[in-house]
Amino acid sequence: MTKPLQLAVVLPTLNERKNLAALVERLDQALTGISWEAIFVDDNSPDGTADEARALSLGDPRIRCLQRIGRRGLASAAIEGMCSTAAPVVAVMDADHQHDPNLLPGMLAAIESGEYDLSYASRFADGASTEAWGRPDRVKASGLANKLARKVTGVTLTDPMSGYFMMRAETLRKDAHRLSGVGFKILLDILATVDAPLRIKEFPLNFAARAEGESKLDQTVVFEFLVGLYDKWLGRFIPTRFALFGTVGALGVVVQFGALWLILNLLLGERFIYGHWSNNTTFNIANTLAAVIAMTFNFVLNNELTYSDKRLRGFAPLLRGWAKFAMTCSLGLLTNVGSAAALKAMGFHDVIAVLVGIVLGSVWNFALSSKFVWGRY
Ligand SMILES: Nc1nc2c(ncn2[C@@H]2O[C@H](COP(=O)(O)OP(=O)(O)O)[C@@H](O)[C@H]2O)c(=O)[nH]1
Ligand SMILES: [Mg+2]
Incomplete structure (x- = not known):
């Protein structure tokens, strides 16, 4: 033996x-x-x-x-x-x-x-x-x-x-x-x-x-280290992946505001006066566009960071992933833009309207995308 x-x-x-x-x-x-x-x-x-x-x-x-x-x-x-x-x-x-x-x-x-x-x-x-x-x-x-x-x-x-x-x-x-x-x-x-x-x-x-x-x-040593520390420290209160998704989402908020401002002010020549853009219709169209831009940004960053272990690679898988992300997020997007429009019509401040829309939308986004976009395995 x-x-x-x-x-x-x-x-x-x-x-x-x-x-x-x-x-x-x-x-x-x-x-x-x-x-x-x-x-x-x-x-x-x-x-x-x-x-x-x-x-x-x-x-x-x-x-x-x-x-x-x-x-x-x-x-x-x-x-x-x-x-x-x-x-x-x-x-x-x-x-x-x-x-x-x-x-x-x-x-x-x-x-x-x-x-x-x-x-x-x-x-x-x-x-x-x-x-x-x-x-x-x-x-x-x-x-x-x-x-x-x-x-x-x-x-x-x-x-x-x-x-x-x-x-x-x-x-x-x-x-x-x-x-x-x-x-x-x-x-x-x-x-x-x-x-x-x-x-x-x-x-x-x-x-x-x-x-x-x-x-x-x-390239990833600092990022992975911080993620690891977070996971051991706070991971049991807020799961690491959700925290990452949320952080990426928070960056998406900045992107959405930036995009909204750019589209309204530079492209459409709208004036931002005392915290309000003048016209409801242009605001809603521009905010929809801005949300799509922010969503694409979130998809890329989540693919790189949040789901780096399940990262989609190559043109076709990325495009398919983006399409699925867009689909699963479309519910979130509808919630996002719809609730913002409703709140604005009710007379809420534009910033509040956008923020509430983002929060409601991202709950959907996480629940669905973690399952359907990156959840293949
Ligand atoms: N299976 C697997 N191995 C990995 C991964 N990342 C790094 N490694 C391996 O882990 C070891 C250490 O990685 P390395 O790139 O040398 O890190 P460094 O020594 O800190 O620069 C090497 O044998 C790598 O091939 C990974 O994502 N999956
Ligand atoms: Mg090594």
């Missing part, structure tokens, strides 16, 4: 094809004498990362591939990978060679000894270094993020934002349903969620430069 499986290394990937073969080789060398498997969790990367993982798997069944369709996200990829193995201990690691696999045996020994529940590699512990990373801007950003994260969650680790850690699979599975799975700070999420006090061992990491390809977190 072969040695029972000890460790699963979960490797979330997005366009990492060229990094896989060399990484598997390094894992194989680092983990001699240990019974392990590696699980690439790929979000259907256009560069064929999943195909490469399957090709490697044909020659080495310890390599597995979980290909996710229509979904995105580092945290949820890590969670699903960790839940897809029978191994008693699971590790999460970047697939771009920034995390040194030689730390794995020590991290595993710490957990198998029974003295620790979680091992993790810190970029900021004594003896660690980030010089080889070659990204002083990101070092600084990570330092700041860590400080903020420690304040908000009360976690005392030197690097709660680390993406390289290992723990008992059972501990993870017990609380997996309570993890937020939003953003990239999966370790922080686990630390803030798991009730049992975790005994944690820290390993200083020499954080390397990425081997091939590009960082996916460069």
